[in-house]
Amino acid sequence: MVNTADLQRKRDQYVARGVSNGNLNIANHASGATVTDLDQNEWIDFAGAIGTLNVGHSHPKVTEAVNAQVKKFLHPGFNVMMYEGYIQLAEKLSKITPGDFHKKTILLNSGAEAVENAVKMARKYTKRQAVVTFTRGFHGRTNLTMGMTSKVKPYKFGFGPFAPEIYQAPFPYMYHKPERLSDDEYVEATIEEFKDFFIATVAPETVSCVVMELVQGEGGFVVAPEKFVQFVEQFCKENGIVFVADEIQTGFGRTGTLFASERFGIEPDLITVSKSLAAGLPLSGVVGKSEILDAADPGELGGTFSGNPVACAAALAVLDVIEEEQLLERSEYLGRKIEENLHALSKQHSFMGETRRLGSMVAVEIVKDRESKAPDKVRTSQITKKANEAGLLLLSAGLKGNVIRFLPPLVTTDEELEKGLTILEQAFEG
Numbered sequence: 473m474v475n476t477a478d479l480q481r482k483r484d485q486y487v488a489r490g491v492s493n494g495n496l497n498i499a500n501h502a503s504g505a506t507v508t509d510l511d512q513n514e515w516i517d518f519a520g521a522i523g524t525l526n527v528g529h530s531h532p533k534v535t536e537a538v539n540a541q542v543k544k545f546l547h548p549g550f551n552v553m554m555y556e557g558y559i560q561l562a563e564k565l566s567k568i569t570p571g572d573f574h575k576k577t578i579l580l581n582s583g584a585e586a587v588e589n590a591v592k593m594a595r596k597y598t599k600r601q602a603v604v605t606f607t608r609g610f611h612g613r614t615n616l617t618m619g620m621t622s623k624v625k626p627y628k629f630g631f632g633p634f635a636p637e638i639y640q641a642p643f644p645y646m647y648h649k650p651e652r653l654s655d656d657e658y659v660e661a662t663i664e665e666f667k668d669f670f671i672a673t674v675a676p677e678t679v680s681c682v683v684m685e686l687v688q689g690e691g692g693f694v695v696a697p698e699k700f701v702q703f704v705e706q707f708c709k710e711n712g713i714v715f716v717a718d719e720i721q722t723g724f725g726r727t728g729t730l731f732a733s734e735r736f737g738i739e740p741d742l743i744t745v746s747k748s749l750a751a752g753l754p755l756s757g758v759v760g761k762s763e764i765l766d767a768a769d770p771g772e773l774g775g776t777f778s779g780n781p782v783a784c785a786a787a788l789a790v791l792d793v794i795e796e797e798q799l800l801e802r803s804e805y806l807g808r809k810i811e812e813n814l815h816a817l818s819k820q821h822s823f824m825g826e827t828r829r830l831g832s833m834v835a836v837e838i839v840k841d842r843e844s845k846a847p848d849k850v851r852t853s854q855i856t857k858k859a860n861e862a863g864l865l866l867l868s869a870g871l872k873g874n875v876i877r878f879l880p881p882l883v884t885t886d887e888e889l890e891k892g893l894t895i896l897e898q899a900f901e902g
Contacts, residue, residue, distance in 0.1 A: 476510050492626075494519070494867060495860045502529035505884040505892075507865065516892035519865040520879040523689070523721045526748035526803075527793045528881035534751045534789045541785035550579075550779050557784030562757075564791060569759045570731055571739040576765040579757045579779030583720040583746035584612025586756035587683065589773060590742050591616065593758065594681035594714035597767035602679040604713075606643035608691030608871050611683060611718060620683065623690065623871055639674045641666055643688065644700050647826040647837060648845060659697045666704065676711040681742075686732040689721040692870030693835035693877050695828055701736045708741075714764060716742045720756070721833075724748040725794050725882055728804040728831030735830060751790050755783035799882040806889065807832035810878050813893045817900055823851055824900075834878040835869065847874035855899045864895040 479498050497509040505528055507515040520526065527534060541557065550558050562577035569575060580586050591603055603620065605611065611620040613627060619634030621627050628634070642665040649658040670676045686701060688694040708715035717740035722732035724745075729735050731743065741764060746756030754777075758765070793799065807829045814836050818824040825837035825845055838855070840846040852874045859866040869877045880892070 474510070479510075494856070495865060504528045505881045505888040513863065515863050515865050516888055516895065517865045518878050518880045518892050518896075519867045520748075520881050521752060522747070522867065523726060523879040524747045524752055526724050526726060526799065526882045527751050527790050528883035529752075531751060531789075531793055531883065533793050534786050537785040537789035538753070538782055541782050544781075546782060547777065547780050549776065551774050555781050555784075557781045557788065558779040561779075561784045561787050564788065565745065565757055565759045568730060568791070569743050569745075570733045571760070573739075574762045575759055576762045577757050577759045578765060578773055579755065579784070580775060581754045581777055581780075582612070582756050583744065584614045584617040585775070585778075586720065586744040586746055586758050587611045587617050587620065587716075587718060588614060590683065590714075590716045590744050590758045590760075591681060592773070593764050593767055594716065594742070596772075597764045598680045598712065598714060600678055600680040602637045602639060602674050604639050604641050604674065604679055604682045606684060606688075607640050608643060608645070608688050608694060609640070609683075609685055609718075610688070610690035611685075621690075637678075639669075641669045641673075641682075643691075643694070644697055645694055646697065647694075647828070655697075659699050662700060663703050666700075666707070670707075670711075676707075676713060679711070679713050681714040681716050682708055683716040683718055685718045685722070686736055687722050687727065687830050687833055689877075690869055692837070692875035693828060693833055695830050696736070698736050701738060705738045705740070714741045716740060716744065716760075718744050720744055720746045721879075722830075724790065725799045725803045726831055726833050726879070728800060728807065730794070730800065732830065749790065750783045750786040753780075753783040753786045755780065755787055794882075797883065803832040803882045806880060806882065806884055807834050809889060810834045810880075810893070813896070817897060821900055823848060832878070832880065832882060835875050837870070838874045838876060847872040849873040852876060854902070858902070859895055859899040862895045862898060864892050864899070866896070866899075 476498050499507050500510045501508050505517045565577045566575040605620040608622045611617040616635045618628050619638040644662040686696050705715050717733050719731050742760035749755050811829050814827040825839040827836045838848045838852040840848045852868050856866045856868050869875045
């Protein structure tokens with residue numbers, strides 16, 4: 473009979489050391505926002521497989537759809553013989569994403585693959601090569617997306633050389649703005665920096681696309697000011713640059729709207745989606761202007777497993793669940809409750825800096841003191857470790873590793889939420 477200790481030993485013996493594990497227990501079954509391990513210990517999930525489980529673990533409607541598809545066929549390969557699920561999902565995504573223009577969709581496997589294909593299509597469409605991303609941005613672990621990603625360790629160190637013609641523009645970080653500037657002055661200053669970037673670093677005439685996370689995920693859940701986002705979108709329009717919103721972590725209700733773009737009043741040329749799209753099955757996509765997606769000729773885009781029918785069935789069920797269970801409203805409710813709890817805790821702990829959120833995408837910055845705002849990575853690691861040991865799956869983030877992030881499933885019950893927040897409070901107390 474398998475046991476936890478045996479599997480932990482086998483993990484060390486057979487699994488690559490470069491794969492990290494925040495929790496060393498072994499999952500046995502899971503439902504909603506609760507995971508049960510082999511030893512029947514329960515864990516409240518505030519990580520959601522890094523934002524992949526907006527409809528929770530093993531949602532009945534999703535598992536039913538998956539089982540029904542498995543009985544039909546697993547994967548004829550869309551490039552070999554088409555199937556209904558791919559086409560239905562492409563239609564659905566083309567209709568629900570922001571943008572008052574005709575859209576098309578391509579389905580792929582992972583978030584990084586979606587970003588790569590967005591860049592490929594933008595380059596083909598514009599006949600330009602350069603790609604602009606932002607400081608603290610994260611877009612994946614493939615060679616191209618590593619180059620687009622900002623953080624060196626652990627994502628890029630020793631893995632180069634990276635793809636050329638990738639440039640990182642400034643991105644406002646309101647919590648760390650110079651004290652002498654008001655919020656408005658700081659945003660204006662960053663906009664001026666952005667303009668200067670296209671003079672000093674790369675000419676706009678050579679840029680195929682600007683790829684932006686509206687809320688930086690791995691970067692620490694840094695929310696972009698609306699004015700800055702709208703300026704970047706307009707700048708792209710004026711200069712013939714494809715504006716790509718990376719909604720891989722923000723999509724499907726995480727920010728309280730179906731897509732974060734809606735919160736910022738923008739209509740991106742392309743949107744990349746993945747993570748919570750298929751409730752844990754590998755699936756991603758690029759959705760956007762038909763003329764951009766049609767720039768490539770048949771055979772120039774695709775992949776062996778892209779748009780797998782089982783994953784498509786899961787995704788169609790996910791979209792139904794979000795609507796039927798009113799998860800957009802639930803997202804805002806959960807985020808507000810977590811934020812209120814963090815504000816209460818901050819009265820007791822001076823190491824808690826800014827709490828920020830958009831919908832249920834919530835984070836708190838851990839600092840040495842509130843005056844200096846100096847990052848405290850060590851304490852952050854201690855808190856997440858204690859939480860994981862006590863029954864709460866919790867993750868950190870941030871360029872300096874000092875942000876605790878919250879990505880609970882949107883189906884989290886009030887009871888699960890209360891349990892998780894109680895463990896969190898104990899972890900903060902040390």
